[in-house]
Amino acid sequence: MTAPAPVETLDLAARFPGWVTPDSRPGYSGWIVEKDKLLDFARALRDDLGYDYLSSVTGVDYLPEGKMEVVYHAYKTTGGPGVNFKVQVERRDPVEVPSLVSIYPGAEFQEREAWDLLGIKFTGHPDLRRILMWEDFAGHPLRKDWREAYFEEEFKPFKSRWPEGKFQMAEDKARLGDNLSFPAGFDPRKKTDFDPEKALYEALRQYQKTESGLETEHLLVNIGPHHPSTHGVFRVAVVLDGETIVNLKPVMGYLHRNHEKIGERNTFLMNMPYTDRLDYLTSMSNNFGYALAVEKLMGITPPERAEYIRVMMAELTRIANHVWAIGFLLNDLGAYFTPMLYAQEERELILDIFEAVSGSRMMCNYFRFGGVARDLPDGVLEKVRDLAFDRLPRKVDELENLLADNEIIRARGIGQGVLTAEDAIRYSTSGPLLRASGIPYDVRRAEPYSIYDRLEFDVACRPNGDIYDRMMIRFDEIRQSLRIIQQTVKQIPAGPIMAVKPAYQVRVPPGEAYGRVEGPKGELGFYIVSTGKSSPWRYHVRAPSFINLTAFGPMCVGQKIADLVAILGSIDIVLGECDR
Amino acid sequence: MSEMYGKGILKGLGVTLKRFWDTYWEDAVWLFRQVTRGERRYRSPEGIAHRASKNTRGIFTVQYPEEKLPVPEEFRFVPFLVYEEGPNGEKVMRCTSCGICSRVCPPQCIWIVRTTDPETGRPIPDPAEFYIDIDICMNCGLCAEFCPFDAIKMDHDYELASFGRSVYDKEKLAKPVSYYESIRPLNAARENAARAAKEAARLAASAKPEA
Numbered sequence: 199m200t201a202p203a204p205v206e207t208l209d210l211a212a213r214f215p216g217w218v219t220p221d222s223r224p225g226y227s228g229w230i231v232e233k234d235k236l237l238d239f240a241r242a243l244r245d246d247l248g249y250d251y252l253s254s255v256t257g258v259d260y261l262p263e264g265k266m267e268v269v270y271h272a273y274k275t276t277g278g279p280g281v282n283f284k285v286q287v288e289r290r291d292p293v294e295v296p297s298l299v300s301i302y303p304g305a306e307f308q309e310r311e312a313w314d315l316l317g318i319k320f321t322g323h324p325d326l327r328r329i330l331m332w333e334d335f336a337g338h339p340l341r342k343d344w345r346e347a348y349f350e351e352e353f354k355p356f357k358s359r360w361p362e363g364k365f366q367m368a369e370d371k372a373r374l375g376d377n378l379s380f381p382a383g384f385d386p387r388k389k390t391d392f393d394p395e396k397a398l399y400e401a402l403r404q405y406q407k408t409e410s411g412l413e414t415e416h417l418l419v420n421i422g423p424h425h426p427s428t429h430g431v432f433r434v435a436v437v438l439d440g441e442t443i444v445n446l447k448p449v450m451g452y453l454h455r456n457h458e459k460i461g462e463r464n465t466f467l468m469n470m471p472y473t474d475r476l477d478y479l480t481s482m483s484n485n486f487g488y489a490l491a492v493e494k495l496m497g498i499t500p501p502e503r504a505e506y507i508r509v510m511m512a513e514l515t516r517i518a519n520h521v522w523a524i525g526f527l528l529n530d531l532g533a534y535f536t537p538m539l540y541a542q543e544e545r546e547l548i549l550d551i552f553e554a555v556s557g558s559r560m561m562c563n564y565f566r567f568g569g570v571a572r573d574l575p576d577g578v579l580e581k582v583r584d585l586a587f588d589r590l591p592r593k594v595d596e597l598e599n600l601l602a603d604n605e606i607i608r609a610r611g612i613g614q615g616v617l618t619a620e621d622a623i624r625y626s627t628s629g630p631l632l633r634a635s636g637i638p639y640d641v642r643r644a645e646p647y648s649i650y651d652r653l654e655f656d657v658a659c660r661p662n663g664d665i666y667d668r669m670m671i672r673f674d675e676i677r678q679s680l681r682i683i684q685q686t687v688k689q690i691p692a693g694p695i696m697a698v699k700p701a702y703q704v705r706v707p708p709g710e711a712y713g714r715v716e717g718p719k720g721e722l723g724f725y726i727v728s729t730g731k732s733s734p735w736r737y738h739v740r741a742p743s744f745i746n747l748t749a750f751g752p753m754c755v756g757q758k759i760a761d762l763v764a765i766l767g768s769i770d771i772v773l774g775e776c777d778r
Numbered sequence: 779m780s781e782m783y784g785k786g787i788l789k790g791l792g793v794t795l796k797r798f799w800d801t802y803w804e805d806a807v808w809l810f811r812q813v814t815r816g817e818r819r820y821r822s823p824e825g826i827a828h829r830a831s832k833n834t835r836g837i838f839t840v841q842y843p844e845e846k847l848p849v850p851e852e853f854r855f856v857p858f859l860v861y862e863e864g865p866n867g868e869k870v871m872r873c874t875s876c877g878i879c880s881r882v883c884p885p886q887c888i889w890i891v892r893t894t895d896p897e898t899g900r901p902i903p904d905p906a907e908f909y910i911d912i913d914i915c916m917n918c919g920l921c922a923e924f925c926p927f928d929a930i931k932m933d934h935d936y937e938l939a940s941f942g943r944s945v946y947d948k949e950k951l952a953k954p955v956s957y958y959e960s961i962r963p964l965n966a967a968r969e970n971a972a973r974a975a976k977e978a979a980r981l982a983a984s985a986k987p988e989a
Contacts, residue, residue, distance in 0.1 A: 354886055355882075358889075359880040360889070363890045364889070367911070367943065470918075555852065557932065561917065589832040599792075702881070
């Protein structure tokens with residue numbers, strides 16, 4: 199692996215004169231690319247400069263400046279810092295920006311999301327439909343001038359709560375029916391001819407032609423949203439030729455609550471407990487990513503002891519998540535609940551630790567900007583030591599004995615649902631999904647944060663990219679996490695746990711920051727724009743569950759319908775994070 | 779592929795068989811302990827502690843609601859207001875209605891009415907009304923973390939299921955200091971010491987000019 203070029207020496211403005219200018223706004227970094235040259239720029243970036251991995255695509259609505267901005271973060275899969283580039287356009291309705299799907303197919307869902315929530319039309323996108331809101335929804339909710347039902351004020355805290363808190367239940371204040379607003383000219387009592395599913399089925403139908411040119415009868419099957427094996431309210435519309443999958447489209451957003459809009463009304467600290475609810479199995483990791491992003495803006499680093507506690511908790515979270523993922527993959531393969539409950543037992547003991555440390559088993563809300571909320575209580579370190587050195591290694595071996603050689607799992611896993619290394623990068627997959635396809639890319643090594651550069655561990659990697667490898671890589675990662683926890687338990691120093699005085703209103707200087715961590719499900723990123731006020735101007739979550747699903751369709755095409763559930767299980771999604 | 783088909787399945791079955799054996803072996807071990815030491819595996823503190831430790835073997839289900847895991851001190855579920863008992867048994871709220879909890883609350887479920895002196899119009903440090911919409915509360919604990927008067931704390935009672943909407947008023951939220959000290963002894967001792975030190979510093983500062 200060659201040493202990655204530091205981003206400072208990368209002078210894109212000199213390389214692409216006239217196309218690219220440095221972003222000189224205070225607190226900002228990266229490059230502003232001319233809209234017309236975006237495709238050429240991205241192609242050169244990928245092919246000539248080696249930034250083959252498009253991590254995040256999102257938009258920002260700069261309402262006071264009358265501008266909309268699309269922000270891209272690209273990285274090299276060989277590691278090193280990334281490059282962040284933007285396209286600025288005048289704020290109109292709709293805003294048009296060329297689509298990058300032809301160069302980075304991983305942008306597909308993210309561009310659909312930006313279209314859905316911000317009204318940025320990506321020209322040349324193969325299937326630009328809404329993704330999180332429903333098809334006949336009017337408006338783009340993340341725009342700054344859009345207001346939700348039950349709207350109270352632009353920013354929290356709301357003035358009615360104190361000192362004249364006249365308590366009123368939200369449902370009394372705006373009764374059902376009064377809390378809706380309709381676009382001009384729309385009468386809810388009149389029946390419209392609009393079929394919300396038409397666009398979806400049309401998008402699927404374009405693949406109906408077979409190679410031989412024969413018109414065959416294809417079958418359209420909807421799996422979910424209420425299907426026990428979709429891990430939540432998730433729907434897949436599948437086109438079948440016999441039992442073989444010809445094409446499929448995931449349909450999501452059933453659990454959408456516009457986490458990002460809520461985040462932009464909240465103060466910075468208020469967002470911390472909300473991040474717990476993204477991927478509710480890995481709340482410590484979510485806290486970690488958000489804390490990193492805000493700390494980048496504030497320019498503070500936590501004290502040593504806090505860093506060790508953070509890493510210890512994040513790795514315990516990874517173990518808890520992976521045993522869950524393995525257990526539920528087995529459920530999806532039809533081994534109902536015995537392997538799942540075997541795996542779950544160890545998670546219970548980990549959750550006991552979280553409960554003692556943070557006060558809650560799942561919604562931890564433990565990280566603060568500049569440290570953690572409280573020190574480890576007495577006896578917790580001993581508990582972690584017992585688990586990391588004694589019980590968990592034993593139990594992971596036992597679980598592997600139970601599953602790894604099982605002929606049914608091997609028959610259903612090996613060679614099924616293959617995602618090649620090239621596709622894994624192209625579709626911007628991350629986490630175990632990417633590493634099981636033979637790409638040893640791990641944010642903890644590629645761009646180390648916290649104290650990971652000092653810790654000894656290997657990046658787990660498996661070559662085949664099939665269901666079986668995606669299961670086995672989780673065992674490998676649990677073992678590496680145990681190594682990390684063992685080191686943190688041995689090395690944890692005494693000292694303070696907060697770099698700054700705990701405060702409920704933090705001063706965050708204006709600027710942008712992208713904080714990313716290697717969450718258990720993949721790369722979890724938080725893109726935050728601050729204007730110096732108490733709330734973030736833009737708060738975007740790069741959700742691994744959501745983006746990993748971009749590769750779901752390509753993985754399934756050509757497989758049997760019965761394997762769809764297993765492939766979905768091997769991706770390991772959580773809908774709380776996927777739908778946000 | 780393994781050379782003998784079915785070997786992997788047999789290996790897995792070995793694991794389940796071992797689990798089965800462990801569960802009953804544990805029962806036998808605890809039966810022995812019950813006879814010799816009077817310790818029981820189920821429905822006893824020592825049994826629950828064993829099942830929550832690294833040495834537990836076999837099935838270690840805690841039979842809720844007959845058995846409950848002891849909650850750690852930091853456990854948090856729904857806030858309550860701490861009051862001190864006055865000399866005549868009246869409830870003296872620690873809360874001064876400063877409003878920090880209602881401003882830090884992420885889902886904005888705390889509503890406070892501040893008392894004002896009817897004659898001077900100046901605020902009195904005592905809440906006239908205090909509501910928490912329990913159904914909206916997300917149990918994050920930020921109110922308790924940032925209260926400067928140790929007046930709002932997180933409770934340990936998690937069995938709050940109800941048929942209707944739960945909005946707690948001041949009456950329902952108030953709990954005595956003794957209760958707080960019983961559920962969070964270490965935190966309470968730490969806070970009492972800090973308050974005593976502050977008070978001593980204040981007295982020393984006010985005593986100085988006179989001396």
